[in-house]
Each structure stands twice: as C-alpha cells, then as structure tokens.
Amino acid sequence: MNALIVVDLQYDFMPNGSLAVNGGNEIADVLNPIRDIFDLVIFTQEWHPTNHCSFQDIGGPWPVHCVQDSEGAKIDLRLIRENDIIVQKGVNQDVDSYSAFWDNERKHKTNLDEILKQHNIDTVYICGIATDYCVKFTALDACKLGYKTHLLVDACRGVNIDINDVKKAIVDMSTKGVNLSHSSSFSKISLSKLKQLCCLYDETWGEHPESTLEGESVYNFIIEETEKTGNLTLNSFLFI
Numbered sequence: 001m002n003a004l005i006v007v008d009l010q011y012d013f014m015p016n017g018s019l020a021v022n023g024g025n026e027i028a029d030v031l032n033p034i035r036d037i038f039d040l041v042i043f044t045q046e047w048h049p050t051n052h053c054s055f056q057d058i059g060g061p062w063p064v065h066c067v068q069d070s071e072g073a074k075i076d077l078r079l080i081r082e083n084d085i086i087v088q089k090g091v092n093q094d095v096d097s098y099s100a101f102w103d104n105e106r107k108h109k110t111n112l113d114e115i116l117k118q119h120n121i122d123t124v125y126i127c128g129i130a131t132d133y134c135v136k137f138t139a140l141d142a143c144k145l146g147y148k149t150h151l152l153v154d155a156c157r158g159v160n161i162d163i164n165d166v167k168k169a170i171v172d173m174s175t176k177g178v179n180l181s182h183s184s185s186f187s188k189i190s191l192s193k194l195k196q197l198c199c200l201y202d203e204t205w206g207e208h209p210e211s212t213l214e215g216e217s218v219y220n221f222i223i224e225e226t227e228k229t230g231n232l233t234l235n236s237f238l239f240i
C-alpha cells in the first residue's frame with residue numbers, strides 16, 4: 001500500500017504569505033490530477049504557538065508563520081478534502097520540527113509513523129514545501145524508518161536561500177536512498193486502486209478481475225468516477 005504525503009502546503013508558504021516560497025501555489029495543480037491514485041493521502045501542517053522558537057522576534061531564523069488557527073496556517077483548499085488525514089508538527093514552542101516524523105531534537109515523535117503502519121503503508125511519495133527543509137527531513141526520516149521513499153520532484157518547491165540549496169537537497173536525498181519520481185509517472189492508475197474503485201460497484205471483481213473489466217457496469221462506473229473527480233482520464237484506466 002502506498003501513501004502520498006503532502007508536506008506543509010499552507011498559505012503562509014505561498015506567494016503573499018509571511019514566509020513565501022516561490023511557486024508554492026503551483027503544487028495543488030500538479031497533485032490534483034493524481035491524488036486519487038494513491039491508497040492514502042496525508043497532509044502535514046505546521047501548527048506553531050504564537051511564541052514559537054523559530055520566529056525571528058524571539059531569536060529564531062524565520063518570520064512569524066503558520067500560527068495555530070490563523071489563515072496562513074490553512075492547507076491549500078484546492079487540494080485538501082474534508083476527510084483527509086492531517087498530521088500537525090511544530091506544536092511545541094521550544095523546538096522546531098522540520099521532519100513530519102520527529103522534532104529537530106528527536107525527542108517527540110508525531111503520529112505519522114503510527115498512521116502509516118495502521119494503514120499497512122510500505123511506500124511513501126513525498127512532496128510539498130520546502131524541498132530544502134521540511135520535505136527533505138521528512139523524506140530522510142521515512143527512509144530511516146524503512147519505508148520505500150519517493151520524492152515527487154515536480155510537486156516540491158524550495159526556499160533556496162543559497163542558490164543551490166534545492167539542488168543539494170535533492171542530491172542529498174537521492175544519495176541517502178530516496179527515489180526521485182515525477183508526477184507524470186502516475187498517468188496510469190495503479191491496479192490496486194482500480195480494483196478498489198471497481199469493488200465499490202461490482203463485488204465480483206475480487207475473483208475474476210479480467211471479466212469485470214469488460215462489464216458495462218464497470219465501464220459506466222469508471223466514466224462516472226472520471227467525470228466526478230475531473231482528474232482521472234479514461235485512458236488512465238484503459239492502459240493498466
């Protein structure tokens with residue numbers, strides 16, 4: 001089973017946000033056509049108290065951002081849906097948390113690992129903001145925890161304080177076991193997802209998958225599902 005982990009896709013990290021990252025607003029458009037292909041979708045969310053140690057006015061490196069309950073802390077509404085899982089991080093005022101698994105001092109673990117294990121996830125696709133900080137540390141921790149880890153390179157945007165930071169981060173992840181992937185590799189829906197979709201409609205799928213593919217009911221379901229989401233093309237289903 002696989003999971004898409006979207007890191008910190010929050011308004012403060014988008015153009016006009018308090019800690020704007022170039023192109024942060026472009027990520028939803030990359031992910032919307034493919035998000036339904038994954039077995040599970042998880043969003044991480046920076047959720048800082050007002051006096052968080054990472055803020056410049058109390059000696060930290062960053063401007064005030066993603067304060068709990070603020071507009072800037074909201075996740076991009078074009079991508080998130082009502083029942084999506086959210087894992088909050090950076091909630092402790094005394095320590096920052098780049099990785100979505102651990103805080104930077106590795107004292108407190110979030111519930112991300114537990115959620116992945118509960119859903120039998122063995123493969124994760126990581127993307128979001130920022131390539132050279134939270135995405136990188138989340139991907140490296142996923143590797144360390146034994147998940148087969150992919151970086152969806154075209155669905156990430158970085159801070160790039162130094163001009164090569166993003167490039168270095170990608171090389172670093174790659175040399176430490178993260179596979180580099182691209183959203184276009186998901187133009188075909190996975191067989192497991194297709195089975196899941198068809199199971200909703202036709203209970204015979206489990207035993208005779210080939211025969212149900214020819215069934216008119218399944219075909220109609222696929223068309224309906226495609227039109228409803230506006231994301232998956234019929235070709236996605238036909239070329240598995």
Ligand SMILES: [Zn+2]
Pocket residue numbers: 046048054065066090
């Ligand atoms: Zn932060």
